[in-house]
Amino acid sequence: MTDEEKIPPTFAEKLLFYTTATFVLLAIFSLFAFLFLVPFVIEPAFTTIFMQFDPVAALCVTASVKHLVGASNCSWASCREGCTKDLFECTQIRVNYKLGIYPNITPTDDENLIRVERALRKDYEYENYESTADKSYPEMIEEDLPEAIPTGLQGNDSEWYFTGARLFPNVKGCGYPPILNCTVFYAKHMPLGTNYTCYYSRVDPGLVITELDMWQNTLNLVYAMAIPIPSFIISVIYLTFAYFKIYNTEEESEQAPLKSDAEAMATGDDEKPTTPGSDTFREDLACYGHQLKMQLANDKPKEGFESNSPPISNSASLSGTKSSFVNA
Numbered sequence: 001m002t003d004e005e006k007i008p009p010t011f012a013e014k015l016l017f018y019t020t021a022t023f024v025l026l027a028i029f030s031l032f033a034f035l036f037l038v039p040f041v042i043e044p045a046f047t048t049i050f051m052q053f054d055p056v057a058a059l060c061v062t063a064s065v066k067h068l069v070g071a072s073n074c075s076w077a078s079c080r081e082g083c084t085k086d087l088f089e090c091t092q093i094r095v096n097y098k099l100g101i102y103p104n105i106t107p108t109d110d111e112n113l114i115r116v117e118r119a120l121r122k123d124y125e126y127e128n129y130e131s132t133a134d135k136s137y138p139e140m141i142e143e144d145l146p147e148a149i150p151t152g153l154q155g156n157d158s159e160w161y162f163t164g165a166r167l168f169p170n171v172k173g174c175g176y177p178p179i180l181n182c183t184v185f186y187a188k189h190m191p192l193g194t195n196y197t198c199y200y201s202r203v204d205p206g207l208v209i210t211e212l213d214m215w216q217n218t219l220n221l222v223y224a225m226a227i228p229i230p231s232f233i234i235s236v237i238y239l240t241f242a243y244f245k246i247y248n249t250e251e252e253s254e255q256a257p258l259k260s261d262a263e264a265m266a267t268g269d270d271e272k273p274t275t276p277g278s279d280t281f282r283e284d285l286a287c288y289g290h291q292l293k294m295q296l297a298n299d300k301p302k303e304g305f306e307s308n309s310p311p312i313s314n315s316a317s318l319s320g321t322k323s324s325f326v327n328a
Contacts, residue, residue: 027235060198
């Protein structure tokens with residue numbers, strides 16, 4: 001007995017198979033791409049929009065720089081390469097800024113605006129210098145203590161709009177090379193007294209960034225959402241339609257001969273259902289009764305012949321009967 005020959009798939013079956021496989025892969029890649037873009041593109045883009053950065057650049061001046069070590073001390077860093085790693089060493093840059101752009105700053109205005117770190121005198125003996133923190137002033141009362149340098153929003157009498165703001169390259173303060181290089185960022189903004197343009201947040205004035213491009217930010221958000229989300233939705237719609245319509249129709253077509261045979265057995269020649277009160281049922285019952293009667297009639301003469309014939313027990317009985325007949 002030879003094996004059944006395999007029927008090669010038709011062009012329509014091949015097309016259906018490859019189309020379904022393509023949409024399955026598209027759904028998987030779209031889902032993983034969306035999950036990857038959420039923390040790196042979508043969430044920072046939404047945060048940039050919600051923070052409402054002023055598109056008009058402000059004038060920033062580096063006021064203080066701190067280099068800290070330890071996870072408890074590094075609650076934030078001005079720049080870090082990698083947005084998921086833990087901070088154990090950080091550099092924090094705070095700036096003072098005022099609103100408006102000053103493209104034509106004269107040297108005199110530059111000296112008044114920028115606080116330059118004082119140079120150390122070479123002829124001064126710093127070994128004998130006594131820090132003011134080590135001195136005690138018992139005669140000084142609380143009213144004579146110097147006032148602390150104010151931070152935060154300033155009044156109209158101050159030249160700064162905000163002092164002590166945190167400086168970041170972007171709203172998250174992190175990124176990956178080559179888009180963000182923290183070495184270049186620190187080299188440009190760490191020196192005290194350096195002035196540059198920056199953008200402050202109207203929601204949180206203590207947050208300042210150095211780069212702002214709302215058009216590119218919106219474009220990245222559109223690309224990150226307009227490509228993977230519709231692709232995933234279209235793939236799911238096709239796979240659902242194929243499961244309930246296309247493949248279900250094929251199964252029904254394969255089972256159609258079996259159903260037709262079952263229906264033919266359940267119905268008569270007039271294609272009416274066979275019931276105890278139908279003519280087809282009566283005809284079948286009469287035919288079966290006639291066949292049963294004929295079978296019984298054929299078996300009855302055989303049974304009568306067997307009942308009238310004397311039973312033959314064995315060879316001994318036959319020999320005894322023969323001898324008695326001869327003597328008689």
